[in-house]
Amino acid sequence: xxxxxxxxxxxxxxxxxxxxxxxxxxxxxxxxxxxxxxxxxxxxxxxxxxxxxxxxxxxxxxxxxxxxxxxxxxxxxxxxxxxxxxxxxxxxxxxxxxxxxxxxxxxxxxxxxxxxxxxxxxxxxxxxxxxxxxxxxxxxxxxxxxxxxxxxxxxxxxxxxxxxxxxxxxxxxxxxxxxxxxxxxxxxxxxxxxxxxxxxxxxxxxxxxxxxxxxxxxxxxxxxxxxxxxxxxxxxxxxxxxxxxxxxxx
Amino acid sequence: xxxxxxxxxxxxxxxxxxxxxxxxxxxxxxxxxxxxxxxxxxxxxxxxxxxxxxxxxxxxxxxxxxxxxxxxxxxxxxxxxxxxxxxxxxxxxxxxxxxxxxxxxxxxxxxxxxxxxxxxxxxxxxxxxxxxxxxxxxxxxxxxxxxxxxxxxxxxxxxxxxxxxxxxxxxxxxxxxxxxxxxxxxxxxxxxxxxxxxxxxxxxxxxxxxxxxxxxxxxxxxxxxxxxxxxxxxxxxxxxxxxxxxxxxxxxxxxxxxxxxxxxxxxxxxxxxxxxxxxxxxxxxxxxxxxxxxxxxxxxxxxxxxxxxxxxxxxxxxxxxxx
Numbered sequence: 001x002x003x004x005x006x007x008x009x010x011x012x013x014x015x016x017x018x019x020x021x022x023x024x025x026x027x028x029x030x031x032x033x034x035x036x037x038x039x040x041x042x043x044x045x046x047x048x049x050x051x052x053x054x055x056x057x058x059x060x061x062x063x064x065x066x067x068x069x070x071x072x073x074x075x076x077x078x079x080x081x082x083x084x085x086x087x088x089x090x091x092x093x094x095x096x097x098x099x100x101x102x103x104x105x106x107x108x109x110x111x112x113x114x115x116x117x118x119x120x121x122x123x124x125x126x127x128x129x130x131x132x133x134x135x136x137x138x139x140x141x142x143x144x145x146x147x148x149x150x151x152x153x154x155x156x157x158x159x160x161x162x163x164x165x166x167x168x169x170x171x172x173x174x175x176x177x178x179x180x181x182x183x184x185x186x187x188x189x190x191x192x193x194x195x196x197x198x199x200x201x202x203x204x205x206x207x208x209x210x211x212x213x214x215x216x217x218x219x220x221x222x223x224x225x226x227x228x229x230x231x232x233x234x235x236x237x238x239x240x241x242x243x244x245x246x247x248x249x250x
Numbered sequence: 251x252x253x254x255x256x257x258x259x260x261x262x263x264x265x266x267x268x269x270x271x272x273x274x275x276x277x278x279x280x281x282x283x284x285x286x287x288x289x290x291x292x293x294x295x296x297x298x299x300x301x302x303x304x305x306x307x308x309x310x311x312x313x314x315x316x317x318x319x320x321x322x323x324x325x326x327x328x329x330x331x332x333x334x335x336x337x338x339x340x341x342x343x344x345x346x347x348x349x350x351x352x353x354x355x356x357x358x359x360x361x362x363x364x365x366x367x368x369x370x371x372x373x374x375x376x377x378x379x380x381x382x383x384x385x386x387x388x389x390x391x392x393x394x395x396x397x398x399x400x401x402x403x404x405x406x407x408x409x410x411x412x413x414x415x416x417x418x419x420x421x422x423x424x425x426x427x428x429x430x431x432x433x434x435x436x437x438x439x440x441x442x443x444x445x446x447x448x449x450x451x452x453x454x455x456x457x458x459x460x461x462x463x464x465x466x467x468x469x470x471x472x473x474x475x476x477x478x479x480x481x482x483x484x485x486x487x488x489x490x491x492x493x494x495x496x497x498x499x500x501x502x503x504x505x506x507x508x509x510x511x512x513x514x515x516x517x518x519x520x521x522x523x524x525x526x527x528x529x530x531x532x533x534x535x536x537x538x539x540x541x542x543x544x545x546x547x548x549x550x551x552x553x554x555x556x557x558x559x560x561x562x563x564x565x566x567x568x569x570x571x572x573x
Contacts, residue, residue, distance in 0.1 A: 050447060076449040084447070090440035092505070101437050104430050105449035114430060157449060 001064070003028050003193050004049070004080075004161055009058035011041075011048055018044045020217040021058070026161065031187050031194045033208030033225070035201075037237055040214040042197045043085055046163050050082050051075045063160065079107045081159035083150045085166045085197075089138040095145075096134045099125055099152045106157025124152040128182060144175045148182075155186065162186070163195040168203050176200060180207055205229065213237065263508075270413055274406050282405050284522050286477070289412035290470060292514035295495040295502075296419045297466035302496070303504035304432060305459050306439030307357065310492055311368030314375050315345035315464040317486040319471030321379055321386060324394050324481055334394075338472025345468025346461040353457040360442070369489065376487035391482030394475055408477045415473065416511070419466050423507045426462075435459055436505065497536055500543050503550025512551060 002025035011019040019041045026032045034042050047053045049060060051072040060068045067075050076082075081102075090098050096118070103109060103120035112120065125131055128148040133141055141149070147167055154162055164183065168176050180203050186192050187207075198204035204211065205225040213221040213228060215237040221228055228234055236244035274282060294316065301309045319341035326337035356367040379386045386392065397404045426432045434455045437445035446452050475481045495510075498517050503509025517539075521532065546568060547553060 052443070052447075071451075072446040073449050073451045076447055082447055084444065088441045088444035090437050090444070092436060092440050097433070097436075101433060101445070101448050101450070104433055107449075109449065114428060114433070153448065 001028075002026060003030075004060070004062050004195075006049070006060045007058055009045070009048060009060060010056045011044055011053055012056045017217050019048060019214075022214070022217075022219050024212060024219070024222075026193055026195060029187065029191050029193055031183075031196060031207055031209045033204040033211040034195060034197045034214065035199075035204055035211060035228075036214035039216075040237075041217040042214055043165060044217075045214070046082060046165055046195070046197065049163070050080065073105075076157065076159075077105075077107060077109075079158070079160040080163070081106070081154045081157045081161070082163040083147075083154050083165055083167055085169065087143070087146045087150050089146055089149065091138050093138065094134070095130060095136050095138065095141065095149050096121055096125065098138060098149055099156050102153040102156030106159070108158055121152075121156055124156045125149075127155065128152040143170050144172075147171065147179070151182070151186075155190070155192075159192060161193045161195065163197070165197045166199060167196070168198060168200045176203055179203075183207055267417065271410075274409055278402070279405075282409050284518075286405070286409045286412050288515055288518040288522075289409075289416045290474060291491075291495065291498065291518050292511045293412065293416050293419050293470050294467060294491065295498040295510040295514045296416070296423055297463045297470070298492070298495045299423060299499050299504060299506075299510040300426060300435075300463040300466075301456075301460045303499055303506070303510065304426065304435040304439065305456055306435075306505075307456060307460070308361075308365040308496075309368045309460065309463070310365045310496070311370070311372030311489070312463065312467060312495070313487060313489060313492040314368070314372040315349065315467035316471035316474070316491065317372075317375060317379065317483070318345045318348055319468030320475040320481050320486040321471075322468070323472035323475045324392055325385070327394055327476075328392070334472070334476040338469050338476070341472040342465040342467075342469035345471070346465040349460045349464035350457055353460045354453075357453060357456045357460065372487055372489060372492075376483045379483040379487070387482075389483060391480055391485075394479045394481070396479055397476075408473065411473055412470075415466075415470060420507065420511060422462065422466070423510075426459075427507050431455060431458065439505070494536065497540050497543075499550075501539065501551060503552035506550065506552050509550045509552040516551070 005025040007023055009019060009022045010017065022045065034045070036042050044053070048055055051067065051070050055068045058068070059066060062078060062080060065078065067078065090101065099121040100117050103112065103117040103124070104114065109117065122134070125134055128151055130145060130148055130152060133145060138146065151167065167183070168179050171179060183194065183196065184207055187194055196204060196208060208225055211223065211225050211228045212219060213234050220233045220237060221231045223231070232244055232248065235247065273285070298309065298312050301307050301312070319338065322341035322344050323334060323337035326332040326340060327334060352371060356364060359367055380389050382388070434445065434450045437448065437450055438452050438455060442452055471486060474486070494517065498513035499510045500513070501516060502511065502513025543550070
């Protein structure tokens with residue numbers, strides 16, 4: 001059974017169909033890559049899944065439970081967590097306090113005392129290798145560390161499904177390698193199912209088990225990474241019609 | 251090292267507390283009144299800190315709960331014959347219920363919109379007290395039953411009540427700051443969307459915080475009514491009390507346990523000793539302090555004693571502003 005399944009999911013903002021009749025599913029312990037040109041509707045889709053926006057049509061089922069119409073906080077406590085494209089840390093708090101929010105309010109957070117939540121937070125800070133910056137304030141650390149802190153906070157919520165919205169954007173190639181290794185490790189060690197939105201093709205193609213491509217709010221492809229790179233519609237969406245035609249001709 | 255430092259602060263705190271307990275033996279009349287009024291401002295500011303400091307919701311109209319508490323106490327004493335303290339407690343409860351009922355719709359507003367909504371509520375509630383003259387006494391105000399004890403003893407009693415209430419309020423702030431509610435509120439202040447995505451039920455947390463703030467403010471209003479034994483809408487719904495509380499909170503350090511209390515002491519002591527002479531200039535100076543604090547020590551006085559923000563940081567801020 002799929003962990004997350006959407007049927008006929010749509011979202012319109014006035015006349016704009018940002019997400020248009022998309023069916024999707026993610027299996028247990030899968031890494032699904034979600035790609036598409038700017039404005040394709042990737043982040044909107046994540047916002048629909050996490051309950052930030054109400055659906056215009058369609059339904060979403062997570063872990064056998066219908067979740068469309070629930071509030072974001074409710075959905076996240078069911079075991080679904082996201083990171084944000086533009087990292088949204090809590091700037092008035094230290095790295096440790098940011099991460100503890102995850103262990104206090106995540107899936108098992110309600111049963112924890114603040115003391116044990118801090119122990120949990122420390123564990124995840126070590127997991128993403130940030131232990132030297134536990135006490136640092138968020139504005140003192142660079143973007144690469146902030147992305148890792150955001151990941152630690154998300155992991156501290158112990159999600160079954162983790163959605164990473166451009167977790168590699170703005171990182172240099174060495175940091176990207178590390179982040180890729182970390183994401184793969186999360187999937188293998190923690191058995192976390194992952195939905196990865198990414199513009200860094202090298203990364204998304206090498207870590208994903210399957211890739212879904214959106215364009216103008218529609219799903220245009222859904223296949224293994226090897227097939228996706230050869231798909232005409234995908235090439236057309238990214239490089240334009242003329243290039244695709246020329247490529248077919250040659 | 252850090253533990254010992256912490257211990258030192260605790261000892262200092264207890265000593266200061268004990269100092270205020272024995273102080274009435276050595277001072278009288280005027281200074282008892284001044285200190286009682288300082289305690290009262292410190293309570294109002296520390297209560298405001300729960301919603302405005304931790305949760306970051308600028309409840310400018312928070313003084314409405316003071317008025318609700320004061321009028322509830324007055325009405326219960328006069329019309330039902332309750333003791334002042336049952337009146338004040340019920341006043342606090344009513345204020346908390348008022349905050350919950352109002353919070354359900356208006357805590358959905360953010361930023362300036364919320365601040366303005368609370369101002370409107372304060373004004374509207376004041377108008378009810380004004381227009382419902384047959385019950386509240388209207389704009390002429392209303393006189394409460396006088397205490398049946400020697401006036402010196404009465405003032406000393408109020409002094410200790412306010413002191414006790416202040417200690418309780420500080421304790422409430424301390425407990426909140428280390429509790430899940432405190433972490434939730436700070437997350438909401440820093441980024442409400444991210445807080446909700448992290449599993450925090452923001453509306454519920456905000457309403458609880460506002461209700462606690464309202465309860466303390468309401469009880470304080472009740473004690474004030476008994477203390478002054480005369481209240482009128484213009485005094486107990488005075489928006490300037492809330493504005494002053496904001497200045498005190500920002501000066502001391504919003505979202506800290508002791509900052510608001512320290513801010514209240516500083517402003518009130520200066521206000522009593524110096525500006526008392528210049529009534530109109532008073533507001534001007536208050537404004538200048540507000541601007542200065544926001545630019546130079548945005549995290550408040552307490553941050554100057556921390557490691558991260560020191561006097562060096564203050565000097566940097568001054569230099570940056572000068573350039």
